[in-house]
Amino acid sequence: MSLENISFLIIVLPLFGAALVLISRVIKIKIIRKLVYYLAVFSALVLPIIPIYITALSVYSGNTFTGTIGGWSFLRGITYSFDGLAIIIIILGYLLSIPAWIYSRAIKLEYDIFDTIYFIQLAFLSAFAITTDIFNLFVCLEVLGITSYVLVVFADKPHAWLASLSYLLISATAMLLYLIGMYFLYNLTGTLALSEIASRITSIHGNYQISIMISATAIIAAIALRVAVVPVYGWLPDAHAMAPHPVSAVLSGILIKTPLFILLRFVIILPFSEFIGNAFAYAGAITACIGVILALGQHDAKRLLAYHSVSQIGYVVCAWGLALSAGLQTLSGKLFFTASFLHALFHGMFKGLLFLAVGTVLDVSDSRDVFKIRNSLVILKQKGISPYIVLLAFLAGAFSITAFPPWNGYISKNLITNAIKSGPLYWLLFASSIGTVASFIKLSQIFWNTHDNEQSTIIDKNDTCSKQNIYISIALVSGTLFCLLSGIGGNWFYKTVYGFVNSLMHDVSYLAIPESIYSRLTLLKTLIIVISGCILFVLLQCKPVKLLLEAIGMRKRSFSGLFFAFFIAFIVFFAYLWMNRILV
């Protein structure tokens, strides 16, 4: 068996696991059923680590392999490529979905259906990462989309149904625009492989420039919808807040970032990719700010976290756009790209952890309102869940997201902001950091103790289940350890990801971690951010500001607003490209 075939096991094994879960459904004998089920879980979640490791080693040493699936000759089959980009995305997916899966054992679900869909999603995440065929990209996007609609539905609430339906309608419409964009590109170049489109589009670029721009806009808008950058983030808070907690963790941690990084495969084939990068950088910085402002006005704890996902994805998008506009072959481009990916990875870790910790608290208390939940430590203790683990996990997540020194958020956020250095982008991100601090002080109120309403905490202890609580503890502790270790070992992570980015560009030059990351200046900046965050929190307590923020955050949203935002994004993006063409 050659190395390429081993690499394909990354996709095949989770699919095999999904099939085994289905088989276990129809087996009558209990022991065999359990055996088959555990075999399925093993083959879907644990076994793929071996091929990932082997492939990653090979890719890291500069040995990427490309070809067509099924071994057909070049133009006929579907092309794929196991390169640095694919490997880092696959690692991101596996690293984050294992703790979320462990947590999912603790909530009431139909495990067989849930697991089947979860494993299929995992498999197609990898498939999405390796494909370089424009139509296969569409199919993978559809699979990821339909799995996330169904996973959101598992919450069994009318909220979740409506959220899933709105997400479905807007993203299905966007996927049709993708198809139209693809139609034009196929009409123009006569091929579906991205590399081939890239080489042909430059020669015919001049004649059909406007149409190429529109088709690129259509495809990019369809993918950017999944990433939830600024005008088109509207579906995200509903879907992520209403899903079951592990699904929220996976959606926020993995599924909104992979489309962004895969978008790179499409964008770099276009002749005007640096303009697109610029547009994305500004969109990202604005996203970071708007996400925080909206989060400050929220009452629902999980919705607040969902808006923070919007805000943090803004950092990722900003750095990604800057990497693109600098060009991936340049040194600063690689630095930006590495920082962007590291923030995506670390955000996946700490946001997943936050969703799980806050979700645990929400499950045991009657309300979802940040201003009403109090004494949650006492309630947790009564439920038999160790309150200190939940508190620790929450604090780990909160310290990471507010970029406190030893935790991982500090590394990635400061890598991004230090690389930007100055300018409007820098200050936008700076402002959003301050807002994040204030907003997390607000969220941490759920752990505060008040002594006036003891009667609400009387719950009978019989409905606790120690086995489930063990799953919760394992998931939370492993998440906390991830955050801490990746914060301490940030240098190693940086080096590894940088190596993969280098292998993407067939380059082996190495750049050490920028020294300024633990410098006095950066620490001072963190201190300023934390202090001004506290001041902002105090300011927010006064009535008019609070009312204003709530008016913004709780404003009435309509379904058609989603579409108008999508159209506006479409128009603005195209207009931006058009202006740049005139200027150049």
Added chain:
Amino acid sequence: MFSAVLLSLILGLSILSLSHKNLFVGIIALSAVSLLSALLFYYLNAPDVAITEAAVGAGLSTIAYLWVFRAVKTLEQNTHADN
């Protein structure tokens, strides 16, 4: 010419299916849209797509729509009966 006629029929039927108040008419019009496109596909030398469109677009999706329509109708009748 033939394809233009068929396309304008499809356009008219799709407008009808969206504008008509009765959902049942809409469902049937949509099914007719699928059938007419299947005919057009056959005319345009795409027999595979024609078969798929006829079986899936006009068959299965119409059944799904009709199932929902019937369930909704029974629900409506029952609520009226309760009141």
Added chain:
Amino acid sequence: MNELLIYLIFLTGLFAVVFIKNIIKKIFGLGIMNSAVVLLFIVRGAEIGESAPILENTVYNVVDPIPQALMLTAIVISVCITALALGLAYNLYLTYRTFDIDELRDKIES
């Protein structure tokens, strides 16, 4: 001429998805848009040949098979999306007895 008609069909669907409040009609619109895209691919792909892409002894100069193969996939995916959306709409109707999306949102958020 053909493209213009297909464009109009697409617009009808898009209009329904954006502006009509009834969920079922939104799903109709999605289906119509999808038909328009499929029609676009097939109509344009049929321009270059004059016989179906099934090779026999006397057949040559076939139409482009690639759009046909791609559209098979697109049709099936569209039907799947429709079925799932219908399931969701039915569940919402069962709980709130309405298909109006704004009304649903009001009822859910209150």
Added chain:
Amino acid sequence: MRIIKKIIGFITFTLASLFIGILMLTRIPWPTELRDIYETNTIQETGAPNIVSAIYLGYRAYDTLGETIVLFIAAMGTLYLLRHAQKSLFIATDSTKETLTYKTRRTSIIKVIVSKLGPAIIIFGMYIMAFGYRSPGGGFQGGSVLASGIVILSFVFIENKSKYMAITQMLKKIEVMVFILLLVSFFLACLQALFF
């Protein structure tokens, strides 16, 4: 405020659809390169005279796998939704229980026609499945024709609920078997690509 929003909506809709229109109405001669490649090579490489089937199930079978999985997940998700809808309905009120037993009018005309037509549809579905490689059709199309035949027959012949439940149990098993078959064939295809 509402009017402003509506105006903005219409303007953005018009502009966006204008752009889509430019894309759809740009006429470029359709490329023939891939067509020629397939025309000359398909029979040697796959042995199937029907090029569309060869692409759908051969050259781009990986896409088809994704499509099948979309179908599978959509079916699973929809069934899950419906199951839960019924459950919540039962909990909500007892009086609504009757809503789920549909009183349909089965006239003898429908019965006679369907009982004659159903088997014919099923045989046609099998034909499409078996001869998809040389005539139009293929596994999926045949399968969906077959499925609509079964659905039509079930409209007539399922009289009471116990039989219906038995059929759903059987369908569940068929679903599992088919998925396993799909994966096994995928594995075999992989192995074939590896070793032969």
